[in-house]
Amino acid sequence: MSKITINQLHVALCEANSIMLTVHVRPDGDAIGSMVAFYEALVGQGKTVYMVVDDVVPEKYSFLRYTDHIHDVAYFETNPVDIDMLMVLDASTYERIGKVGALWSAPIFNIDHHISNTEFADHLYLKPNFAATGEIITYLCTKWNWPITESMGTALYMAIATDCGFFKFSNTTANTLEMAAKCVAAGARPNVISETIEAVSASRLELTKQVMQTIEFYKNNTVATIELNREAMTILGDDTDGFVDIIRNVDTVDIAILLKAEADDRTRVSLRSKGTDVNAIASNFGGGGHIRASGCTINLPLQEAKQALIEVIK
Amino acid sequence: MSKITINQLHVALCEANSIMLTVHVRPDGDAIGSMVAFYEALVGQGKTVYMVVDDVVPEKYSFLRYTDHIHDVAYFETNPVDIDMLMVLDASTYERIGKVGALWSAPIFNIDHHISNTEFADHLYLKPNFAATGEIITYLCTKWNWPITESMGTALYMAIATDCGFFKFSNTTANTLEMAAKCVAAGARPNVISETIEAVSASRLELTKQVMQTIEFYKNNTVATIELNREAMTILGDDTDGFVDIIRNVDTVDIAILLKAEADDRTRVSLRSKGTDVNAIASNFGGGGHIRASGCTINLPLQEAKQALIEVIK
Structure with a gap:
């Protein structure tokens, strides 16, 4: 395991042509939002990008663009692909990515914000003071001047907001709010996102x-x-x-x-x-x-x- | 009535020695938070500053510094003071400041964010795209390089958050979140503020x-x-x-x-x-x-x- 800097991460992403993104089982708003936004960002950089989760994607996140591009492990067992990098987002242990780990032998990169991260990846970019992995992805796009589209802003705002209790948890920092501001500047609509996420059934x-x-x-x-x-x-x-x-x-x-x-x-x-x-x-x-x-x-x-x-x- | 620029407002505040701050009756979080923060900012600029509201200040805002310096109209009838400026915050009509208007003849300034503002003041600084008057006050302090203390940050965060439904209403913009970020950078604690404001009684x-x-x-x-x-x-x-x-x-x-x-x-x-x-x-x-x-x-x-x-x- 090596901890990598933002520049080392940038170089690794630039060098990779084919990238598999994954997140933890029982994926939450931060996991799904971060993944589809990073997917769109990397596609925008000319990469061939795939998304896999060893679990069902909750229906409530289906309003986000590209969630229909997320596949399960069985899909890639039937439709194998070669990859240069397995990029694990928001998962703090190897076990948390389920059966995904066994499917590829490419170097594992890990972008995460959990202080409890077990340093399982070959290359780890850890930001324990960030409230959400979505906050890290927004930060990376900003630093690298990668454009944040409206759909990326929506996914990243949802990722950030759900992991900090809509800015009510103690992990909410000035940077959390600044990154959320960049998402809104990109077109994210806070009221639509909160209404969508907080909707409950009559039952x-x-x-x-x-x-x-x-x-x-x-x-x-x-x-x-x-x-x-x-x-x-x-x-x-x-x-x-x-x-x-x-x-x-x-x-x-x-x-x-x-x-x-x-x-x-x-x-x-x-x-x-x-x-x-x-x-x-x-x-x-x-x-x-x-x-x-x-x-x-x-x-x-x-x-x-x-x-x-x-x-x-x- | 004249609409004034941020620079004209700055000059007027610099020229005034003695300033009375007031807000609307039935004061909410934005009114009280904006007032006590602006009070502290102006005192920090060497001004003699008073606060008056023609109503009771709700108990739930008493955790904010300087709320105990807010007086009612009767207080100033008994203890008259001379002022150079009556600064009305967050009130969109003359009626909304109650009996305060009749007590002084100084020029009335008005800082407000309500699109429905009736332009009742002698000098109006209106920002209808801002979610809260607290967002305006934070913006002014930032532009003028007036220091935002921890207690000001706390009051202004509370002001902003309560007027945009803790960043869930459609009036939440990138600027709203950026100004909230400045409050947190100054020491405001989002979790403490939300817990304090959202606390309910058992009954x-x-x-x-x-x-x-x-x-x-x-x-x-x-x-x-x-x-x-x-x-x-x-x-x-x-x-x-x-x-x-x-x-x-x-x-x-x-x-x-x-x-x-x-x-x-x-x-x-x-x-x-x-x-x-x-x-x-x-x-x-x-x-x-x-x-x-x-x-x-x-x-x-x-x-x-x-x-x-x-x-x-x-």
Whole structure:
């Protein structure tokens, strides 16, 4: 592994003729947005470019140009292509690109912003202070004077905005906003992007209504719980982001607890705090994490797990 | 009235020794944030500066520096001061500054971003393409090389973010994001500001839960209604923003309708659409507005008003 500079990255891209882009499994907005924008940028530089993901591309990103050019691993197994470079975007470990890694023997390049990056690539361009890989791609295009088209600006704005909670997370820096500004200057429309990304189905809204009925407060409203029962978990799958924020936004709440019924006798717990060390609470149940964000799994039905947690907190 | 350039504004501020700042009644985040930041900037330029608002400053803005220096009209009636300039920020009409206008005879200057500005001031600096007055103040400080302190950056970021829906409204431009970037570079912390501004009380969350139970869908989920009954209206007062967005975010919804029980036999209706001309619907009930955002008042109890509306839409 070697960490490379922006100029070394530039030279490598200039030298490559045929480039395969990929991102991590369970691709999010930053992964997909960064990939289709970088695809368009590299095509614009005269490269032959392919895109592969060892997963399904979520339907909600299909409004972005060139998402229909993304293929799965099976496609390239049937339609093999020679490449000079495997460019991995937004993935911090080799395992995160799934079966893509085994398909080609070309040098692996990695552009990423995760501090947890395992340095798995042959050549790594890591920017841990950037909020999103989309922020890095925008920065690179700007530095290299590669034109940012309207479709690239839209994809990159979506990438940046989804990874920094629409500029509400602590990873939002002046550079994050400056790069987002370049996307809007290129034609990205913030209102259209936020409306598209934040659209929910009527059934999802109905589920949210039901989940909100489970909210409970303890200790003078300083502790709050919200529950996803088995039925809700079946519908939601991994898509449980946001529920804990409903109670964390309450002014008096210090500890916000999301309880997820993973099975009838197993409950996954996410703890968020504004001050109290929730790592200590999670440790009581064999879990852990950070002072303000921790998790644990309790081998009890949800209601019993909740009571056990509240007892420990009291 | 004369419209002035940025240089004329600069000269006028340099010449003034004693400046009274004011904003519109029912002050919002942009008004308060712009005022306290401009206050600090002008004090930094050696000016004697006062702040007056003919209204109460909402408690949620008290985390900003110098909000405790804002006085009401009664204060200056008891403690009169001589001023060279009355600087009106973020107010588009003379009426919007309440009783402040009658208290001094100094020339009135107006810095504003509302396209609807009535040009009431003696000297007007209007930037209708700016999302917020806070964006204008940041721009002025940057152009004039006036230092932006951390507390100014925090106030101005809050001002900008609240007026463009945290960068989700269509008024968000590249310049909006660039000015927000300057605020963050000065020390503003986007996560702290968003958490502070978006904090809700436990009782407000309880009310939201109840209001969400009133959601109804019509016409294959393309029309949705949400209701604020008399009890909810008494608690909320003017603070009814956001409820219509709950249903507008549903992917299938074209027409989103917020019904507010202003009295037992009078219902205020807000209509939002993604395509259909809701101005035409509102006109049926003597109201109006724009194609995608209109309103009307129906002299019927809420449930009857709702039925009448749905009949017209069908």
